[in-house]
Amino acid sequence: MKTLAILIVTLFLSFSASAQLSYEKGMKKAFDLWDQNQIVEASNLFERIARAESDNWLPPYYAGYTLVLSAFEVKDEATLKLKLDKAEELLNQASSLSPNNPEIMLAKALGNTAYISFDGQKYGMNLSGKNQMIYQKAMQLAPDNPRVILAKAEWDMGSAKFFGQSIQPYCEDVQKALSLFETEEKSDIRFYPSWGKKRAQQILEEDCEN
Amino acid sequence: MKAPLFLILLFLSVQVLAQQSISGQVTDRQGLPIIGANVYLVGTYDGATTDAKGKFSFSTSETGEQTLYVSFLSFEDYSLTTDVTKLKEIDIRLREDVNTLDAVMLTAGTFEAGEASRVTALKPLDVVTTANALGDFLGALQTLPGTSTVAEDGRLFVRGGRAEETQIFIDGMRVFAPYTPTTNNIPTRGRFSPFLFKGISFSTGGYSAEYGQALSAVLKLNSIDEPDQEKTEVSLMTVGVGVGNTQKWEKSSLSINTSYINLTPYLEALPDRNQWLSPIQSANGELVYRYKTNDTDLLKLYGAFSYTDLDVIQENINFEEGFRFANENRNLYVNGSYKSLLGQKWTLNTGLSLSHDNNQFQVGEDLISNSDHSAHLKIKLNKRLNNRLKFNVGGEYFITDFDERFQALETPAFDYGFQNNISAGFAEVDVFFSKQLALNVGARVGHYELLNQTEFSPRASMAYKSGKHSQFSLAYGRFFQHPNAEVLKFNSALQPEHATHFIANFQYVRKNQIFRVEAYHKSYDNLVKFDTELPIFGSNFSNLGFGEASGVDVFWRDNRSFKNLEYWASYSFLDTERDYRNFPEAAQPGFASTHNASLVTKYWIEDWNSQVGLSYVFASGRNYTNPNQPGFLNQKTKTFHNLSFNWAYLIDQQKILYFSVSNVLNTRNVFGYNYANQADANGVFQRQAIVPNDDQFLFVGFFWTISDDKTSNQLDNL
Numbered sequence: 001m002k003t004l005a006i007l008i009v010t011l012f013l014s015f016s017a018s019a020q021l022s023y024e025k026g027m028k029k030a031f032d033l034w035d036q037n038q039i040v041e042a043s044n045l046f047e048r049i050a051r052a053e054s055d056n057w058l059p060p061y062y063a064g065y066t067l068v069l070s071a072f073e074v075k076d077e078a079t080l081k082l083k084l085d086k087a088e089e090l091l092n093q094a095s096s097l098s099p100n101n102p103e104i105m106l107a108k109a110l111g112n113t114a115y116i117s118f119d120g121q122k123y124g125m126n127l128s129g130k131n132q133m134i135y136q137k138a139m140q141l142a143p144d145n146p147r148v149i150l151a152k153a154e155w156d157m158g159s160a161k162f163f164g165q166s167i168q169p170y171c172e173d174v175q176k177a178l179s180l181f182e183t184e185e186k187s188d189i190r191f192y193p194s195w196g197k198k199r200a201q202q203i204l205e206e207d208c209e210n
Numbered sequence: 211m212k213a214p215l216f217l218i219l220l221f222l223s224v225q226v227l228a229q230q231s232i233s234g235q236v237t238d239r240q241g242l243p244i245i246g247a248n249v250y251l252v253g254t255y256d257g258a259t260t261d262a263k264g265k266f267s268f269s270t271s272e273t274g275e276q277t278l279y280v281s282f283l284s285f286e287d288y289s290l291t292t293d294v295t296k297l298k299e300i301d302i303r304l305r306e307d308v309n310t311l312d313a314v315m316l317t318a319g320t321f322e323a324g325e326a327s328r329v330t331a332l333k334p335l336d337v338v339t340t341a342n343a344l345g346d347f348l349g350a351l352q353t354l355p356g357t358s359t360v361a362e363d364g365r366l367f368v369r370g371g372r373a374e375e376t377q378i379f380i381d382g383m384r385v386f387a388p389y390t391p392t393t394n395n396i397p398t399r400g401r402f403s404p405f406l407f408k409g410i411s412f413s414t415g416g417y418s419a420e421y422g423q424a425l426s427a428v429l430k431l432n433s434i435d436e437p438d439q440e441k442t443e444v445s446l447m448t449v450g451v452g453v454g455n456t457q458k459w460e461k462s463s464l465s466i467n468t469s470y471i472n473l474t475p476y477l478e479a480l481p482d483r484n485q486w487l488s489p490i491q492s493a494n495g496e497l498v499y500r501y502k503t504n505d506t507d508l509l510k511l512y513g514a515f516s517y518t519d520l521d522v523i524q525e526n527i528n529f530e531e532g533f534r535f536a537n538e539n540r541n542l543y544v545n546g547s548y549k550s551l552l553g554q555k556w557t558l559n560t561g562l563s564l565s566h567d568n569n570q571f572q573v574g575e576d577l578i579s580n581s582d583h584s585a586h587l588k589i590k591l592n593k594r595l596n597n598r599l600k601f602n603v604g605g606e607y608f609i610t611d612f613d614e615r616f617q618a619l620e621t622p623a624f625d626y627g628f629q630n631n632i633s634a635g636f637a638e639v640d641v642f643f644s645k646q647l648a649l650n651v652g653a654r655v656g657h658y659e660l661l662n663q664t665e666f667s668p669r670a671s672m673a674y675k676s677g678k679h680s681q682f683s684l685a686y687g688r689f690f691q692h693p694n695a696e697v698l699k700f701n702s703a704l705q706p707e708h709a710t711h712f713i714a715n716f717q718y719v720r721k722n723q724i725f726r727v728e729a730y731h732k733s734y735d736n737l738v739k740f741d742t743e744l745p746i747f748g749s750n751f752s753n754l755g756f757g758e759a760s761g762v763d764v765f766w767r768d769n770r771s772f773k774n775l776e777y778w779a780s781y782s783f784l785d786t787e788r789d790y791r792n793f794p795e796a797a798q799p800g801f802a803s804t805h806n807a808s809l810v811t812k813y814w815i816e817d818w819n820s821q822v823g824l825s826y827v828f829a830s831g832r833n834y835t836n837p838n839q840p841g842f843l844n845q846k847t848k849t850f851h852n853l854s855f856n857w858a859y860l861i862d863q864q865k866i867l868y869f870s871v872s873n874v875l876n877t878r879n880v881f882g883y884n885y886a887n888q889a890d891a892n893g894v895f896q897r898q899a900i901v902p903n904d905d906q907f908l909f910v911g912f913f914w915t916i917s918d919d920k921t922s923n924q925l926d927n928l
Contacts, residue, residue: 026255041259044248048257051250077721078311082283119721121769121776126408129438164819165862 023053027191030062039070050090057098058191064090065107071114080118084111102138103193106151109134113155131155146180147196149173154203171208174200233267234300236260236280244304247282252289270294284310286597308597308642314675316640316650317683317715320413321354321765331724331767331778332410340810341825341854341870344909347404348389351429352827353808355763355780356414356728359829359850360801362881362902364397365389368414369732370759370786370802371426371709374694378429379421381510381547383563384586384608390492391518391539391569395881395903401516401541403467405443405454406498408434414763415730416685416713419636419652419669420590420602425691425709425734433498433512437463441917445469448476448910462501469494482903485532488521506551514543521572527886527898529574536572541565555594559604562587577623580614582695600640602652608632612695626747628702631659632692638669646675656690660702665690671713679720685713693738701751708736722770732759737790757788757796777811797843798833800882803850805830819860827852834882837895851877868911876905 026049033042046063053059067087074080088111095104109131115123116131135152142148153173160167181197232251236244243264250257256270270276278297280288285304290297308314321331332350343349348366352359358367365373378388380402389398409432413421421428437456445452450471457464473489494516501509521536547561563586571578590604613627638652649672657664671685690706697704715728737755745751767778784804789796798804810825831846839845856870873879883897890896 022255040246044246044257044259045255047248048250048255052253052255076312079283081311086283126438133439164816 023049023056024190027059027062031191034066039066043067043070047090050093055097057094057101057104058189060090060097061094061104061107061193062191064088064094065110068107068111068114071111072117074118077118080114084114087111100141102142102145102148105134105138105141106147109138109151109155128159144180146177146184146200147193149180150177150196150200150203153177154199157203157207167207171204174203174208178204229269229271230273230294231267231269232256232278232294232297233265234297234302236264236266236282236302236304238285239303239305241303244282244285247280247285247304249278249280249302251294252277252279280304284312306645308645308648310645312678313645314642314648314673314681316648316671316673317717320411320417321351322409322411331726331765339812339821339823339856339858341823341856341872344399344870344872344907346399347402347407347410348400351410351412353778353780353810353825354412354414355765355782355806356427356761357782358784358801358803358806359808359827360881361397361827361850361852361879362395362900363801364392364399366427366429367801368427369730369761369763370757370784370788370799371732372799372801375424375426375691375709376429377421377424377427378431380431380512380545380563381433381561382420382430382559382590383545383547383561383588384423384584385543385545385563386565386582386584386586387541387543387567390516391520391537392490393520393522393535393537394524395900396490401494401514401543402431403454403469403494403496405467406433406465406496406512407431414728415711415732416669416671416687418602418650418671419638419654419667420604422606422634422636422654422656422667422689423608423632423691425689425707426732433510434465435500435508435510436502437465439917441915444914444916446912446914448908449473461503462499464500465498467494467496480904480908483525483901484903485523486521487523487534487536488519490518490520492516492518503550507549509548510546512543512545514541516541525898527884527896533574534572535574538570540568542567557592557594559590559592560588575619577617578614580612580627580695583609583611585609598642601637602640603635603637605633605635607634610695612699614695614699626699628660628695628698630692630698630702633657633659648673656706658692658706661705663705665706680716680718683713683715683717685711685715687711697738697740697745697751700745700747700749704738704751705736705753707734707738707753707755709734722768724765724767726763726765728763730759730761730763734758734788734790737788739790740792743792755788755790755793757786757790759784759786759788759802761785774814774816775811776813777809779809780807782806794842800833800843803829803832821858823856825854827854832882835885836883836897837885847880847882850879850881851875852879853877864915864917866913868909868913870909872907873905878905 026045030042030045033045043063043066046059046066050059050063064087067083067090071080071083071087074083091104091108095101098104112127112131116127135155138148139152153170157167157170160170178197178200181200236247236249238244245260245262245264247260248257249260249266251270251272254270254272256268256272258266258268260266272294274293275291276294277289277291280302282304284307286307288302288304331354340350340353348364351357351366356369360367363373366376367373368376378385388401390401392398411430414427417428437458440458441456443454450469452469454465454467470493472491477486477489496514499511503509517540519538523532523534526533543565545561545563547559550558552558565584567582569580586606586608588604588606590602593601595601608631610630613625615623615625617623634654634656636652636654638650640648640650642648650670652669654667654669655664667688667690669687671683673681673683675681689709689711692706693704710733711730713728713730717726734757736753737757739752739755740749742749761782761784764781765778769776784802786802787796787798807828808826812821812823814821829850831849833843834845834847835843836845852872853874854870854872855874859867861867879902881900883899885895885897
């Protein structure tokens, strides 16, 4: 009797451990695919994990974020819209699990930027205002999040360049983001977004040197 | 004894976890492989992405009945529930999703503007950055083919139809008095500020059964659902001032737009040909309130009030001292609409619009005052049966109550008017046979209470996508429209006028390029006729008029060939004749010109922070009757030319200086001639050319936006 109880407990433990493991393994595998530039495969895997894990915002966030990134490569509008619609759906799923999350907000703003960079005349009027609002809100929620500072600075730089104005103030913001990246503590949440440092360095080198 | 049992159990549990392999191929209906599809078992991480041959394989530890799910952009999702052991070497054929941007569109006869549309002939900016449009969206639409240039009028004349044959809708609800009041030879403008709309759809024929009481065209304006941010906008112009403000809350938002226009200072500096007793002044206020009752449902209220007055003496060959015209107009328009998703793919759209238009005219020595109370009620239900089949049914009710009082000098006044209610129902179905072929069939039934008469109008359109960028469309429809107050106030027994449209269209669309050619034939019958110079009491009215119009419209827009340059070109050929009003015979009416062309260009100069634009409009001569020669509408005016220029300079991100001038070349355009009522001593009827009030119009404005983000501006509004 006692043995059986132990057995059941052991089996139960091993099952839950294996479930835990497969989330870790699954996410790890998706990041590996992403590192190998297989972004479609990575995105598909994130999506599968998102469909299976209905209470964790990270899988749908990454599924949406990778779709947004891949949308920048798209050449025809039909595919662009399909990708970004799906990305929006996944990011909405993420934000319903984690409301007012600045990381998800940045991914949504990046989706708008993909539309604007595809056809600024058509989408710029409506979506640039939306992005302004998103960045403002993200800054209110997380004024010391280096990704928020970086994304907002990069966006502001874009419009300053368009209007022929100095980008210097935004370079200072990027510099500030970079120093915050240096001191950013690793989150307790496994797979919490940590991108941005390289991008900040790249902007400082390429756009801000003079 | 106990240890082996443990081992056996452990072994069994490993057995349970043993891997089952799943494999197969994903293709489209033609058997071509689909690459990158996501194939997985629902509720697990187990899955794969299809390779270059559309193949997939993965293993799973799941057992028993499982659901295999396949999804890929631009195809409908697929699922199969069966025992995992059967999921080997399976062939999956996905059906194309017909609701994508590259699918066929049912759009013969329609031009779209705004971001929501799939093919944008005009971008949001264009509506107001077109040089000859002077900030009026009606002006921008007149650079599209199918419209005739009637520069002294300013309204939309479409494909040989009178201006009254085009109806305007805001959020699906009819606008009863869309144009600002004006006088002879001063073009009218739209009453509504383009800033409050996110999308414009202009159909020059063959429109769906949802729209009735329009013989030639419908213009649909959709107001903004959710403004992007709170802001205040200030405009200082040579002709007046404007202030706008937008506020946002959690679930609702409010935009207010006000303007005051007064032409006195402008006319002091640059007098025109008229003797103004009181130049045009107008005060306008608009308000949009939006309330989201939940994530999918939206209530919108739109209200506009305007007051205009003017008093002018215009030269007239029949009046030595000139002819006096004065008007004081008050217009109130309220429009409420509600959209709700009812579940099970039913959507409800319902709305109400109310209009009160009041005029006090002085025409020569006569005083005329009138008031028009109108209402439109509408309810519409959409059902999406699946991706390929959609239904749209609805009903609507129009109420018109018109009263007029006429008082000639030293005679008693008399009153007259009419009341007319029209009810209508419509139903239509959209069928997508494939991504290439689609069909819309519908019908509309209208009932006229005044006449106790019912009409039936069938509509149909189909489209075939012949290539990645090209598509052919056909459309047919019968259209009915009740005559307007101009004649109904004297004779309320007149029947609705009819038109039948046949349209064939080809369009080629790729990124930043649109080519479109459309041929049409339109026939009219039941047109109103009368036997006096103008409709009056005692005219003999009838519905015996008829007419036809045929033509070809060509449109080309290109934003990709030259850096920083955008341009579009339109050409319309129109062959039309009609016998209506007091025409003694069928003839080409004076508002129609056979050839119309326009070219609009916009160039962005980065170093100057400026956008400069040039637009050129051409129209061939229009008919007029010369009483010194035999015949009716027996001569043509010379051709019409107008080259306009504009320049928008961005002082900084929130301040813009805008300058525009019309008719740069100072062409002396003539729209027609007024002949003397009496011949002179030599038996010749003297004439007076009908010319613009101003050969050129100069506009300077300063636009300032105040918002938290400090970067948005009104460039979009110019």
